[in-house]
Amino acid sequence: MNRPTTMSARRALVIDDDEAVREVARASLELMAGWEVLAADSGSAGLALASAARPDVILVDVIMPEMDGVATVAALRATPATRDIPIILLTAVAQDDEPDRFRGLGVAGVIAKPFDALHLADAVAATLDWDR
Amino acid sequence: MDGAPRPTSTPRILLVGLSAELATWLGHRLGGATVVHAPPGRAALDALGQGGWSLLVLDHERAGSAALDLLRRVRAAAATAELPILHCLERAAASRLVPALATRPGVLRLLFQPVEREELARAAAECLGVTLAPAPPSSGDARAMTAAITAMWQRFRAPTLERVAVVEQATTALLQEELDAGLRERAFHEAHRLAGSVGTFGFADGSRLAHEVEQLLRPPRALGTAEALRLADLVSQLRYALEQAPALPGTPAAR
Numbered sequence: 001m002n003r004p005t006t007m008s009a010r011r012a013l014v015i016d017d018d019e020a021v022r023e024v025a026r027a028s029l030e031l032m033a034g035w036e037v038l039a040a041d042s043g044s045a046g047l048a049l050a051s052a053a054r055p056d057v058i059l060v061d062v063i064m065p066e067m068d069g070v071a072t073v074a075a076l077r078a079t080p081a082t083r084d085i086p087i088i089l090l091t092a093v094a095q096d097d098e099p100d101r102f103r104g105l106g107v108a109g110v111i112a113k114p115f116d117a118l119h120l121a122d123a124v125a126a127t128l129d130w131d132r
Numbered sequence: 133m134d135g136a137p138r139p140t141s142t143p144r145i146l147l148v149g150l151s152a153e154l155a156t157w158l159g160h161r162l163g164g165a166t167v168v169h170a171p172p173g174r175a176a177l178d179a180l181g182q183g184g185w186s187l188l189v190l191d192h193e194r195a196g197s198a199a200l201d202l203l204r205r206v207r208a209a210a211a212t213a214e215l216p217i218l219h220c221l222e223r224a225a226a227s228r229l230v231p232a233l234a235t236r237p238g239v240l241r242l243l244f245q246p247v248e249r250e251e252l253a254r255a256a257a258e259c260l261g262v263t264l265a266p267a268p269p270s271s272g273d274a275r276a277m278t279a280a281i282t283a284m285w286q287r288f289r290a291p292t293l294e295r296v297a298v299v300e301q302a303t304t305a306l307l308q309e310e311l312d313a314g315l316r317e318r319a320f321h322e323a324h325r326l327a328g329s330v331g332t333f334g335f336a337d338g339s340r341l342a343h344e345v346e347q348l349l350r351p352p353r354a355l356g357t358a359e360a361l362r363l364a365d366l367v368s369q370l371r372y373a374l375e376q377a378p379a380l381p382g383t384p385a386a387r
Binding site: 018116 | 321
């Protein structure tokens with residue numbers, strides 16, 4: 001199938017229980033950066049997908065039912081196939097103590113929600129020191 | 133295979149053996165249709181089993197040996213036996229494969245490789261009886277991204293306003309001194325989701341208002357008359373904000 005755009009080698013996984021956020025993030029990273037984007041609607045589904053697909057970066061929502069973002073990060077870090085994949089947390093601007101909560105998780109950074117869909121890829125790339 | 137259709141007005145398309153990026157593009161091109169990409173094999177079978185699909189698009193070459201198995205299962209299950217299929221394959225393979233697959237006329241359409249995206253979009257639109265949206269976006273184009281977000285907002289507007297309705301319900305209950313912990317918790321979570329999402333669609337004020345609502349509803353904060361009135365005011369503003377046009381770059385509302 002011929003494509004009008006050139007895909008780069010970057011592959012991102014978005015884990016968020018909110019379909020609207022997943023879809024905007026997917027469109028943003030695909031259309032603005034040409035990355036391949038995988039998406040999962042729960043921490044457990046994300047963990048399985050990350051192990052199978054080995055993305056270059058994983059964006060994880062903090063507040064999700066059942067397995068929240070912190071537990072998801074811990075599981076990703078405990079899994080040999082995913083332990084070295086950089087993780088960026090997606091979090092709605094909220095609790096003042098969040099920086100403390102996230103310190104020590106070993107994530108590469110935090111991107112606030114609502115994010116700017118025009119510049120999400122820039123924010124990810126800047127966090128990971130990637131060239132765009 | 134449980135392929136029982138779900139009641140929905142938005143077409144749902146399953147792409148197998150193609151790409152997630154193409155799924156996004158096709159969704160935009162079809163005016164906000166739900167397009168899901170699944171890798172061939174178990175993931176595709178699981179996705180199909182969820183039911184409610186309007187169309188299956190299959191790339192025979194990329195799906196490999198899983199393609200025939202998937203097609204046979206689709207045709208064998210009563211719920212999906214007549215599911216329209218767009219089957220992308222090499223012309224040379226068609227005569228060998230089609231007699232075994234086209235068990236019902238009119239529900240299998242072949243697209244011969246190389247298949248252009250626009251050709252695929254036109255064929256999908258014909259199968260679904262919908263019209264194509266304006267020209268597709270190109271990579272790195274802010275105007276195209278804005279158009280994509282606008283199209284997505286049309287899809288997510290109704291469920292977003294349903295979330296507002298939950299907060300309104302909690303507000304009414306609070307004003308009547310009948311707000312229970314369960315509804316408060318639900319409204320709190322909906323406000324959190326609104327705060328984190330609507331700004332992305334161009335409703336910065338909506339996110340700010342939803343965040344204030346979230347803070348008010350966050351347990352164990354005591355909720356008295358002053359909080360109830362403030363909540364009512366915030367929720368009213370929130371609904372109003374979300375009923376306006378989104379203020380995305382390049383749209384009239386942003387000027």
